[in-house]
Amino acid sequence: MFLHSLWKEHKVFIKYFSAAIIGTSASWVYYQVNRTKYILENALDTSVLQTMDHYISKEETLDDDMIEIEPYLEYRETGVIQWILDSLKFAYARRLLSVAKDSDRYFRTKAVNNLASMYYLGNWHFALIANMIDPRTAVALARTPNVDRRLFLGPPYRYHNYNKDELINAMREFLIGVYEKSRHPCMGYFLSKVFVYEHDSGHIVDHDSSSLELSKFIQSEKEVLPLCLESLLHHCSVEKYSADIADLNGLPLLMEIYKRYSDDANVIVKLCQILSYMSFNRNLLEPFCKSGWIGVLSSWANHADIRISIPAARALANLDDDNAAQYPSNLYILHPLNRTKKCQDIDVIFVHGLLGGVFFTWRQRRKNQNTLGFIGKKTLNRKESLMPDTDLSPKDAQPSTKKTTKEFLENIQDKILTNGYEIVWNDIPSNSNENCPGPFTCPGKDFDFDNFPVDDGSYTYCWPKDWLGADCKNIRIIGINYDTSLSMWAPLCPLEKEKLTLNERSDMMAQKLIECEVGKRPIVWITHSMGGLIVKNIICKANKSSNPDLKNICSNTKGVVFYSTPHTGSKMANLSNAVSLVLWPSVEVQELKENSPQLKEMHEQFLKIAKEMPMCIITFVETKSTVVTAMKFNVLLVEPKSGNPGIGEYYEIPQDHLGICKPENRFSFLYQRVLYLLKEISKYENCQTGKK
Numbered sequence: 175m176f177l178h179s180l181w182k183e184h185k186v187f188i189k190y191f192s193a194a195i196i197g198t199s200a201s202w203v204y205y206q207v208n209r210t211k212y213i214l215e216n217a218l219d220t221s222v223l224q225t226m227d228h229y230i231s232k233e234e235t236l237d238d239d240m241i242e243i244e245p246y247l248e249y250r251e252t253g254v255i256q257w258i259l260d261s262l263k264f265a266y267a268r269r270l271l272s273v274a275k276d277s278d279r280y281f282r283t284k285a286v287n288n289l290a291s292m293y294y295l296g297n298w299h300f301a302l303i304a305n306m307i308d309p310r311t312a313v314a315l316a317r318t319p320n321v322d323r324r325l326f327l328g329p330p331y332r333y334h335n336y337n338k339d340e341l342i343n344a345m346r347e348f349l350i351g352v353y354e355k356s357r358h359p360c361m362g363y364f365l366s367k368v369f370v371y372e373h374d375s376g377h378i379v380d381h382d383s384s385s386l387e388l389s390k391f392i393q394s395e396k397e398v399l400p401l402c403l404e405s406l407l408h409h410c411s412v413e414k415y416s417a418d419i420a421d422l423n424g425l426p427l428l429m430e431i432y433k434r435y436s437d438d439a440n441v442i443v444k445l446c447q448i449l450s451y452m453s454f455n456r457n458l459l460e461p462f463c464k465s466g467w468i469g470v471l472s473s474w475a476n477h478a479d480i481r482i483s484i485p486a487a488r489a490l491a492n493l494d495d496d497n498a499a500q501y502p503s504n505l506y507i508l509h510p511l512n513r514t515k516k517c518q519d520i521d522v523i524f525v526h527g528l529l530g531g532v533f534f535t536w537r538q539r540r541k542n543q544n545t546l547g548f549i550g551k552k553t554l555n556r557k558e559s560l561m562p563d564t565d566l567s568p569k570d571a572q573p574s575t576k577k578t579t580k581e582f583l584e585n586i587q588d589k590i591l592t593n594g595y596e597i598v599w600n601d602i603p604s605n606s607n608e609n610c611p612g613p614f615t616c617p618g619k620d621f622d623f624d625n626f627p628v629d630d631g632s633y634t635y636c637w638p639k640d641w642l643g644a645d646c647k648n649i650r651i652i653g654i655n656y657d658t659s660l661s662m663w664a665p666l667c668p669l670e671k672e673k674l675t676l677n678e679r680s681d682m683m684a685q686k687l688i689e690c691e692v693g694k695r696p697i698v699w700i701t702h703s704m705g706g707l708i709v710k711n712i713i714c715k716a717n718k719s720s721n722p723d724l725k726n727i728c729s730n731t732k733g734v735v736f737y738s739t740p741h742t743g744s745k746m747a748n749l750s751n752a753v754s755l756v757l758w759p760s761v762e763v764q765e766l767k768e769n770s771p772q773l774k775e776m777h778e779q780f781l782k783i784a785k786e787m788p789m790c791i792i793t794f795v796e797t798k799s800t801v802v803t804a805m806k807f808n809v810l811l812v813e814p815k816s817g818n819p820g821i822g823e824y825y826e827i828p829q830d831h832l833g834i835c836k837p838e839n840r841f842s843f844l845y846q847r848v849l850y851l852l853k854e855i856s857k858y859e860n861c862q863t864g865k866k
Contacts, residue, residue, distance in 0.1 A: 300324035316472035326469025425465035450485035509643035527703025539836035599843035603825035693726035706739025791822025
C-alpha cells in the first residue's frame, strides 16, 4: 500500500528520474564503446600495411606460423562485443594452460583435452598461446587426436636464407663436430669419402683420387644431404650417441632440410627415424619443442606411410612425461598411437623372423587372381553368399589325427542350407589336428560388412596396426624390430664386433620389453619364423629368472601364435663345410640347423612351461614352397614336422613362408583366429578382474 501511494503522489517525478538515469547510462555506454573503438583503430598505424606492399608482392603470403597483422584490425568490423568475447575465450585458454601444469594427472589431461578443442580462437590468439605452452604440455597436445596444429611453435629461421652450397657446408661442419665429439669410426669414414675437396689433400691417401671423384659426383647429383641423413641415422642408432645432434644444436639444421625436402618421402623417413632414436632421452624435450619438431611429429603421427607414422608416434610417446612406458630402439608402439581414455588390458607383441621387419613382415597379402574356389566360384560382394577363392585340396591327410576340409564342409552343410548362407574365411587350413575349434565361418546374418570391407581398394602395410587396433580397442600392440643377415660378409659397424646369438638377442629384447612395462598385464605373442624361437627363449629364460620384472613376462604370457616357426630347425641351414667357407653363414643361420640340440632343449623347456601354465598355443604352417632366389628355386623353408610344436592348435595353410603371416584381407582365417583369441583372453581376464 505504501509503494502504491508513493507512486501516485510522485508519479511524474519518478518517470523523469528513471528516464534521466537510463539516458545517462546509455550515453556513458555509447561513449565507452566509441572510445574503445577509437583506441583499437589507432593502436596500429595502418600505413605500415601500405608500405609493405612495396616489399611483398600480391602473390606472396606470410608464413602460416607468423603472427598476422590484419587480425589486430578485425574488430573494426565485428565490434567491441566480439572483442570482449574473444578476450574471455583467450583468458579461458590461459587458465587451461595453467591447469595443464597441475601436479594431478587427471586435471592435466582434462585441461589438455579442452585446450586441443579450442578451434574457435583467431590465428593471433593461437600464436600467443603457442609461445606460452610449456614443452610438457606441447607433447601432451601432440598426442591428442584432432589437435589444432596452430597450438605448436613454428621452426626457427636460422638457415632459411642459405643456398644449396651454404647448406651443404653447414651440414659438413656439423658432421665434423659430431665426429670430433663421438669419434664414431663410421662417421669418420663417411666424412673421408663424401666431403673431399681438391684443396683438402689430407683426405686423399696415397694420391688416390677416387674419393675426390666420388665427392664431385655426389654433389653434382644433389644427393649429399640424403647421404648425410643416412650417416646420422646410423650414428643415432648407437644409444650413447643419440643426444649428440641436440647437444651440437643440429635440430634447426634438420628442420631446414625437412622444409626443403618435404615432398621427398625417403628424406622424411630418415628424419623421422633420427628423431625417433633421439626421443628415448627425455632431456631433449625442450630442444625438440624450441626447434618446432613437436608440431611436425604430431602431423607425421597421422601420416599414411607407416615408415613415418609409427616412428613419429614412438617419438611422441617417449617424450611424454605422463607416459611411464618408453620404447627404446627395436621397439615400436603400433596401437594406440595417440592418448586414449581406454585402458589397455592386453599387450600384443609382434616378433618377425629372419630378414623381416615391422614395416614389411606384417603387410596385407596381395590378392591372387588365379586361385581356385570350392563349392563354385563366387563374386565377393555385400548382397550374395560369400565363398572365398582358395585351394582346399587335402594333401597327405592322416584321418587319425587330422580333419580335412572336406570333412569340415560336410559338418557345416546342413547349417549352410538352413541359415541361407555362411561366410567361410579365406586361407582355410587344408589340414589340422583334433584341437582346432575354429571358428572357420561366420553366419551371414551376423556379419558386419561395414566393419569388414572387401575389395574396397584399401590396402594395409601393417595389419596389426590397422586391423587389430580397430577390432580390439582394449589392447596395446608393440612391434619388435631387429636386424639380421644371412652371411657374415654383410658389412658391420666397428662398434658391433659380431652378430648376436639367440641367447644374447633374447636377453637384449627382454630388457627392452621391461623398459616399456611389458609384464604388468596379460601378454599374447604373435611370431613369424625365427621370431617364434626368440619368444620361446625369452619365456624360458624369464621362467628361470630371479628378477621379478622378467619373471612376470613368463607368468603373464597367455597365448603364443606361431606363423611357420622351425621349432627343430630348417634344412636350408644345413650347409656343407665347403659351402660354409664360401657363404660364411651368419650366427642366425648357423643356429637354425635342422635337429639343432640347442633348439631341441629349448623346445622341451617351453613345452613343460606351456603345460604347467594356462597358455593358448596356435600354430600355422606353410604347405607351399617359397621362391628364394632369382633362379626361381622353390623350397619348403619350414616343413610341417619342424613347424608342429606338438601342443595346442595346429593348422596347415596353403601359403608359402612369406605369405603365411600376411592375411589377404580381414576375412582371412589367418587373421580371424588371432582376433578371436584376443577377444577370448580379454573376456576371460575381465571376468577374473571383475570388469564388465
